[in-house]
Amino acid sequence: MAFRVAINGYGRIGQSVLRAIYECGYRDQLQVVAINELSDIETVTYLTRYDTTHGRFPLPVAHNGRDLLIDGDAIRVLNQAEAGSMPWQEMDVDLVLECSGSFSDRLTAQKHLDSGARRLLFSQPAEADVDATIIYGFNQQLLAADQTIVAAGSCSTNCIVPILNLLHRELGIISGVTTTIHSAMNDQPVIDSYNQTDLRLTRSAMQSIIPVNTGLNRGIDRLLPELAGRFESLHVRVPTINVSLLDISLNVSESTSAAQVNEILRIAAEGPLRGLLGYTEEAHASIDFNRDARSGIVDGTQTRVSGGKMIKLMCWFDNEWGFANRMLDVAQGWLNIK
Template identity: 70%
Template sequence: MSFRIAINGYGRIGQSVLRAIYEGGWQSQFKVVALNELSDIATVAYLTRYDTTHGRFPLPITQDGDHLLIANDRIQVLNESDPARLPWGELEIDLVLECSGAFSNRAMAMQHIQSGAKRLLFSQPAEADVDATIVYGYNHEQLKPAHKIVSAASCTTNCIIPVLDLLDRAFGIENGVTTTIHSAMNDQPVIDSYHRTDLRLTRSALQSIIPVDTGLDRGIDRLLPHLAGRFQCLHVRVPTINVSLMDMSINLGRDTSVAEVNELLRNASEGALQGLLGYTEEPHASVDFNRDARSGVVDGTQTRVSGGRLLKLMCWFDNEWAYANRMLDVAGYWLQTR
């Protein structure tokens, strides 16, 4: 069965989601009917055809009036800032993939539902009043047909939650600190410029490592409530355009060793979490994980244990491509729930 999809917001994640549908074998399951983006259709077509990070689109891209043509598929391109005015009912939209990042609350999401969409999936953690926050491979079986507004969490929670769950069940977790070493994003200027909320984000993304705020600790609390309040989280942006690294320092509940931790994570990557969690002991750099669809890849060469219980882990993740693929995993599972 094919479901009718609309993408609201066509930035980095929206573009990656569309590309992943065509490159990842999702076309039989998802039919992209519409994109809503405030930019003009010529720019939408150009940014679809060419991508610095992910390369040229693998199929011909043209435009016909207000439609984007991908091979034989026609996708209507809308330019509507008010979700209450979107024609989701007329277009019989089964699911809106909310990728604009412009809002995160249920009230705004409900405007898409009132416009005729059957369901909405956020490409960010969103507020706590959504029907569910889902990390595919960890809690996706909690999705229900009655859910209307769901969050696919964030790229960082998708990376870290399955790992924390494995460690907690094997060793117990007392507390921890994480540092997300994240590639630059489009809320940063190329040269110093104004930013409406964060003085650090006025600085050039090309020249500095820049600390920014993160809500990852709240994401951990929401998804692993028995660990609420036990994690502090930091986040720095670095001058690369894609692929990030999760640096975790965790106090465990019992003594362990590097070998035992790596064996646990390697076995999970080859078993229950295959395709979602990776494990490597090769001497990698970040660029090696560009377009890696797994939520995270543990770098076993960097695992350290101090004093038996203080664990240091590093986990690579493509913050665009992996997350786009997880959104589609969540969407596919949810839409087929009965």
């Protein structure tokens, strides 16, 4: 019997999550019974059927004025602005997939539980008082049946944390700097426009490389406390619509070589992290990883070591599809814990 799931917020991640449920083998265990999105049902249906990044939905998509209809499934489309007004008890919702990006605090999340949902999973980094932040392939063993509010981290933490964990065990990380080279997002305008929080985000996403703020180093601190205070992080947005790249610089205590670093990561990608971490030595461009469901793919052709102890890595990741699949891995694993 499938668990009953609601998606709150139907933007890029919400749409990717729904699509991945139908395309990537989650449908037997996760049944989407509701989508809460402030837009009208015709637009929700259209954006499900057609997607510039991921192509046409592979199954029939329609609506009946109240429900989104996918391959015989009826998914209620709601337009609720307040978390406390959700009909989750009436709909017997086991899990809310919180994909709106509009809040990250436990207090607001609790309103979904007060409305009848049994659990909530954030699609973004949440405040420290949630029950757990889970990076699948790193710490999913921390999931427990009595947890009610959990976060799935971010696309970048899912990419980098397993890599840092591996290299710290083998080589001892002293310090590091990361630069996330990220595709444009929907908080950026196509042409220059106003933004209330960041002057850089007033500029056209299609015309410039734009530095923005990031909390990736704080995410590393929280998930890998043994490395707390050792990382700084930068983030730039570039004029592509999907697939991003992490540029990682590490100072390590053990002398190493590019070949040794690549071997550590290749063995993990072919073994314990198979399907989550990738490794390649082909001549790739970012588009090659569109719709790649792995958390990250190390580009071994770009690994460098300077002076034996300074490592430079590049790791590709589909910031939509890869993260949506990891979020569903967490959801499925969590719901199956008795």
